[in-house]
Amino acid sequence: MENQDISLPLEEQTEEFVVNIGPQHPSTHGVLRLEATLDGETIKDILPHLGYIHRGIEKMTESLGYKQSIYLTSRMDYLSAHINNQACSLAVEKALQVEVPERAKAIRIIMAELQRLTSHELWWGSCAMDIGAVTPFFLGFRDRERILEIFEANTGNRLTMNYITPGGVMQDVLPSFVSDLKTLLVKVKGYLAEYDTLITGNIIFQRRLQGVGVLPKEMAISLGCTGPTARASGVSCDVRKYHPYDGYEKLEFKEILNDGCDSWARYLVRMEEMRESIYIIEQLLDNLPEGEYRAKMKGVIKLPAGEYYQRVETARGELGVYIVSDGTNKPYRMKFRTPCYSNLAAVKPINVGAKIGDLMASMATIDLVIPDIDR
Amino acid sequence: MIQFSDITSWIHETLSGLLSPGLTFLAELVLAGVAVLAMVLVFVVIFVYMERKVAGFMQLRYGPNRVGIWGSLQVIADVFKLLLKESFAPDSVDKLLFNLAPYLVLAVSFMALAPISWAPGLQMWDTNIGVLFISAVSSIGVIGILMAGWSSNNKYSLIGAMRSGAQIVSYELSAGLSILAVVAMCGSLSVHDIIQSQADGWWIFKGHLPIIFSFVVYVIASTAECNRAPFDLAEAESELTAGYHTEYSGMGFGIFYLTEYINMLVVAMVASTVFLGGWLPFHIYGFEAFNHVMNFIPSWIWFFGKIFFIIFLIMWFRWTFPRLRIDQLLKLEWKYLLPLSIVNLVIVAFITIMGWHF
Amino acid sequence: MNREELKSYLESNFSNCQVSETFDFPLLIVPKEELLSVAGKLKNSSETLFDFLFCETAVDRNPNLEVVYHLTSTTFRHDMEMKVILEDRENPEVESVYSLWQAADLFEDEIYDMFGIRFANHPNLRRIMLGDEWQGFPLRKDYKDDVNIVTL
Numbered sequence: 062m063e064n065q066d067i068s069l070p071l072e073e074q075t076e077e078f079v080v081n082i083g084p085q086h087p088s089t090h091g092v093l094r095l096e097a098t099l100d101g102e103t104i105k106d107i108l109p110h111l112g113y114i115h116r117g118i119e120k121m122t123e124s125l126g127y128k129q130s131i132y133l134t135s136r137m138d139y140l141s142a143h144i145n146n147q148a149c150s151l152a153v154e155k156a157l158q159v160e161v162p163e164r165a166k167a168i169r170i171i172m173a174e175l176q177r178l179t180s181h182e183l184w185w186g187s188c189a190m191d192i193g194a195v196t197p198f199f200l201g202f203r204d205r206e207r208i209l210e211i212f213e214a215n216t217g218n219r220l221t222m223n224y225i226t227p228g229g230v231m232q233d234v235l236p237s238f239v240s241d242l243k244t245l246l247v248k249v250k251g252y253l254a255e256y257d258t259l260i261t262g263n264i265i266f267q268r269r270l271q272g273v274g275v276l277p278k279e280m281a282i283s284l285g286c287t288g289p290t291a292r293a294s295g296v297s298c299d300v301r302k303y304h305p306y307d308g309y310e311k312l313e314f315k316e317i318l319n320d321g322c323d324s325w326a327r328y329l330v331r332m333e334e335m336r337e338s339i340y341i342i343e344q345l346l347d348n349l350p351e352g353e354y355r356a357k358m359k360g361v362i363k364l365p366a367g368e369y370y371q372r373v374e375t376a377r378g379e380l381g382v383y384i385v386s387d388g389t390n391k392p393y394r395m396k397f398r399t400p401c402y403s404n405l406a407a408v409k410p411i412n413v414g415a416k417i418g419d420l421m422a423s424m425a426t427i428d429l430v431i432p433d434i435d436r
Numbered sequence: 437m438i439q440f441s442d443i444t445s446w447i448h449e450t451l452s453g454l455l456s457p458g459l460t461f462l463a464e465l466v467l468a469g470v471a472v473l474a475m476v477l478v479f480v481v482i483f484v485y486m487e488r489k490v491a492g493f494m495q496l497r498y499g500p501n502r503v504g505i506w507g508s509l510q511v512i513a514d515v516f517k518l519l520l521k522e523s524f525a526p527d528s529v530d531k532l533l534f535n536l537a538p539y540l541v542l543a544v545s546f547m548a549l550a551p552i553s554w555a556p557g558l559q560m561w562d563t564n565i566g567v568l569f570i571s572a573v574s575s576i577g578v579i580g581i582l583m584a585g586w587s588s589n590n591k592y593s594l595i596g597a598m599r600s601g602a603q604i605v606s607y608e609l610s611a612g613l614s615i616l617a618v619v620a621m622c623g624s625l626s627v628h629d630i631i632q633s634q635a636d637g638w639w640i641f642k643g644h645l646p647i648i649f650s651f652v653v654y655v656i657a658s659t660a661e662c663n664r665a666p667f668d669l670a671e672a673e674s675e676l677t678a679g680y681h682t683e684y685s686g687m688g689f690g691i692f693y694l695t696e697y698i699n700m701l702v703v704a705m706v707a708s709t710v711f712l713g714g715w716l717p718f719h720i721y722g723f724e725a726f727n728h729v730m731n732f733i734p735s736w737i738w739f740f741g742k743i744f745f746i747i748f749l750i751m752w753f754r755w756t757f758p759r760l761r762i763d764q765l766l767k768l769e770w771k772y773l774l775p776l777s778i779v780n781l782v783i784v785a786f787i788t789i790m791g792w793h794f
Numbered sequence: 795m796n797r798e799e800l801k802s803y804l805e806s807n808f809s810n811c812q813v814s815e816t817f818d819f820p821l822l823i824v825p826k827e828e829l830l831s832v833a834g835k836l837k838n839s840s841e842t843l844f845d846f847l848f849c850e851t852a853v854d855r856n857p858n859l860e861v862v863y864h865l866t867s868t869t870f871r872h873d874m875e876m877k878v879i880l881e882d883r884e885n886p887e888v889e890s891v892y893s894l895w896q897a898a899d900l901f902e903d904e905i906y907d908m909f910g911i912r913f914a915n916h917p918n919l920r921r922i923m924l925g926d927e928w929q930g931f932p933l934r935k936d937y938k939d940d941v942n943i944v945t946l
Contacts, residue, residue: 080591088674102595102762112923119908120932156817191674193665193759199495259756265666266758282845282868285897296868303871368816368875370849370864381849381864394933398849398864406900417595417675418761435923 077105084113088191088421091431095408095420102416107409115435122395127153127362128227130395134382135221137399138433140180141375143172146225151306152371152382153227156364163350165229166308171242171345172224173307173373174338175212178249179205180376181335184428188328189260191425192269197260204252207245214241227362229355239346246339246346253335261332270325274411274423277322284410285403288378289334290427293319293326300374314341327426363390377401377428401433440736441557468560472549480697484511486744487751494755521686526589529683533587538684538691541580545698548574552705553627555715555735566627567619570706571612574661577699578604581670584692585680596679599762600670604661606769611657613777614650617784618643618710631714637721638713644792646784651711653777658703659750660765662696666757669765700747708742715739795841795872803841804874808832819864819875826878830889833876836865837894843867844874847895850902852909856935859886859911880911890916908933 083094092113098106118137122130131153134145147169154161161169186201209219215234216224224231235241260266276286281294291298299316301309317333319326364386371382378400385394404427412420447467451460485500485508492499500507525534551566553559563569578601585597619625621643622633633639639647660667671679681692708714715735719727760768795803801820805813811832812823824832836844849864863876880886890913892898902913903922910931913919921928930937 078591080595087677099591099595102599108918110922112925115923117932189758193668193672193674194757195491196495196755199497203496260758263758265760265764268764269758269761280896283896285847285895285901287848298868368818370816370818370875379848383849383851383862383864385853394853396849396851398851402900402904403848403897406897410896416761416763418669418672418759421675 075100082420083110088424089431090187090429093405093429093431093434097417097420099417104412104415104417104420107412107420109405109408111435113435114432116432118436119395119397122392124391126390127364127392130392131226132221132223134397135223136432137397137436138375138377138380138401138430139220140183140430141176141377141380142221142223143169143176143225144373144375145380146223147173147307148371148373148375148380148382150225150227151373152369152384153362153364155371156367156369156384156386157227157358157362159228159356159358161229161307161356162353163308164233164352165354165356167345167349168230168234168354169225169307170309170312171342171349172212172216172222172230174341175208175242177338177376178335179208181331181338182208182252184331184376184425185256188425188428189266191421192266194260194263194266197256200252200255200259204249207248211238211241211245226355226358228358229353231355233354239349242342242346246342249335249339253332256332261328267325269418269422270323270328270426272323272325273415273419274324274327274426275322276407276411278320280410281322281407284406286378286407287403288374288376288400289317289327289330290378290404290407292317293330293426294322295320298379300372300379304372306371306373312341312344324423324426331426331428361390363388364392375400377430377433378404397436399433399436401429401431402436405429405434439557440555444557472546472560475554476546476549476698476701479701480694481511481515483697483700483747484514484693486747490748490751491755494752515690518687518690523684523686523688525688526683528589530587530589533583534683535688537580537584537587538688538695540583541577541695542691542698544573544577544580545695545702547576548702549698549705551627552702553631553709553714555739559628562626562628564624564626567615567625567630567706567710570702571608571615574699574702575604575608577695581680584684588680588683590683592676592678593680593682596670596672596676596682599672600663600680602762603663603667603669603765606766607657607660607667607773610653610769610773610777611661613774613781614654614657615706615710617647617650617777617781620781620784621647621788627709627714630710631716634713634716635719637719638711638716640711643784644787646780646787647711649780650777650784651707653773653780654707654711655746655749657769657773658707659753660769662699662703662750664696664700664750665754666759667765668754668759669762672759674759700750701743704743704746704750707746708739712742713738714742795870797872800842800872800874807835807839816875819873821875821877823877823879826880826888829878830891830893833863833891833894836874836876842872843869845869845895847891847897847901850891850898850905852905852911852933854909854933854935857881857883859883859909861888861905861911863891885912886910887912887914889914890919892916907931910934 077098077100080097080099081094082097083089084092094110096108097104118133121133131146131149134149135142137145182201182205186198189197212222213219215238216222276294278295281291281296287298295318297316297318302316314337317330317337319330366386366388369384373380380400381398383396384392387393407427411423451463489499500510503509503513525531548570550561551563551569581600582597585593618639622630640651663670681689715738717730717733717738797820804820804822814821836842844865844867846866846868848866851862853860853862859880861878866873878888880888890898890902902916903920905911906919907921907923908931
């Protein structure tokens, strides 16, 4: 062992050993393998191995049309399926210069923000579970269920909705949509208060997160982290603010920033984002525009030759869709710049020197979704 | 009312009439062992069922509700499932230690039950070092856990076992010191004497603040000794999958599971014996009518009631708190609980010398 | 800088690179040999400060291979696209930009895995998604797999 300290007597020398955390492990939340080199409890090195759920979505899009490709994006970050669909649709609309009806835009934003809420609620539960508290997991799922019911009623699906299509949305929302949402939002606010009482104020929970997994601002920028992960390091990177799409520019909301840089800051940013999402939805509910829910689109979409890049803010960060078109009905190359893939890079630098428990805590607050990494 | 002592003395007389003294002793040993085994298994079944129902209650779900009325036979079904499953030992394990470890752990937790006084006159071994014996024996269990973790030839198991070793050895200290506070006040290590000394009031009420502090420390430390959340670092599902018993299957795993609940039982029994008056009823000094009513409630209801109260407390912790990190766990013990316990013990000694307790 | 300013800035400062534009961004096509110096200038020059590599990918323009860098600045909030065109299809190699943006670590691993473009001075170039025993580079246009790829 080259890492041994040979100045010590033989019986005091320690040996590093390699543990494979994953591909099947309770807190990787999917099939991610981290090859961790440990010295006792202390982590010396981490090497992520991917590809256990690699479906080759980018290759598949090359033999499918644009409309079909959008369905595949639901399967990347399945917790932000609406937002993934939206990203792809926006890219296509931008290339074709289609004007999306106001009503469709408003519905898209409501759906996207609801999706962010479901994602963060699920994250809250699983984050607490990674730190050892099991009960929040059930609460998180209970509350997510209420929103999924809205999705199910209006889009027909719960997880991979494929509701947002180029030109607008698949179908109009139910007449009761607004009143349903109003009752829901009152409930969700109550849930958020419950989250805070249950776990945010817990001293063990705070101590497990504070000062753990520190990601300095410069490092977050250099690593290309986005979303709540980067915003908790003070990097202002909300796509909704800097490159507004679908009418975010007309809405009033603030970008949640925190200079704490640690897991606790990431936790607080996400909790605050849920409140901000509710605020965004409330602004739209009172004056949901009437009119068409979808612009007329051709049956076969052909993008003019060229390169298109569309960014949106998913629950985890910036999703970029890079389309290279050669003018035919199939994309020449479609690249998804997924937030989790870049955020994964942060796992190693923030955990070297930490304990195994810290690895779980900081992984939980980075909130990786493995299919989003592998694509 | 029939007392348990009547039953035990009747058994003793009947056996002495039939057998020689040596054989009587042997027969009584076997009888006591079987009785405790049956009793403990019943307890464990109830605890497991209770745990799942409590967890369900706290997590907005029903818990088991299919097998039997309200799922009451679920645990028995699970035991049968575990018994029918193959006890599989992976190829590269140390077979002897791997197979021995669960039984060692189980034997140790049963040993700790020996000096417990279940009811007036129902005590297997009334020794004058009862409480000391329990603390001493219950810490042997860690050897079994280390054996299991090391022999499994699995890195997760090894980390879990090492954590468990560090944890149990540390928390043994403050658990012992908090019991010692009561021992100092009542002046005896014998379980029977400790219970008798609480006839006019439980130690948690008689002993002022220091004993209440000891009780809290004991509950914390014993939760840690049982490897229960928030101190379940040895198992730490989200970090080490299942810790030291990752490689066990079938009844090997079942025995570790069983042991966890027996340890909880021992802990609850010790806590209720030492702090809450064992099987003694709740008395308020100078309030005779009330005391009289309390005396009508049988002693076993008092004892089991206290046990279930403490078990519920431990379960409540488990389903509410997140887990500590290993360094926080050790820091809590060595930097806070242990020094405070020592100071507490000094204060208790002072109170005892001055005779300020009731 | 807005898009037009950035484009003229690029034209005036990088004379040996070709400047054009895509639908969204100004585009700078950099000769392979000058990649690191150009990228370093873009990152460190106080007028551009492109400190955020938000996307790095490759496109197989059969027979050429292109490596595409999308850059943004967290100070000025302007974006640009940078391209390197590799003509050697058999043994494509380009300098890694890991020394400038650590984000390139995983991005370049993936590009190597999918396109077979080697990155010199990359800290740990490996087939991150497919196994080491995988034959060929799937995102290349001439990749053939009759068993697993179903074309419509």
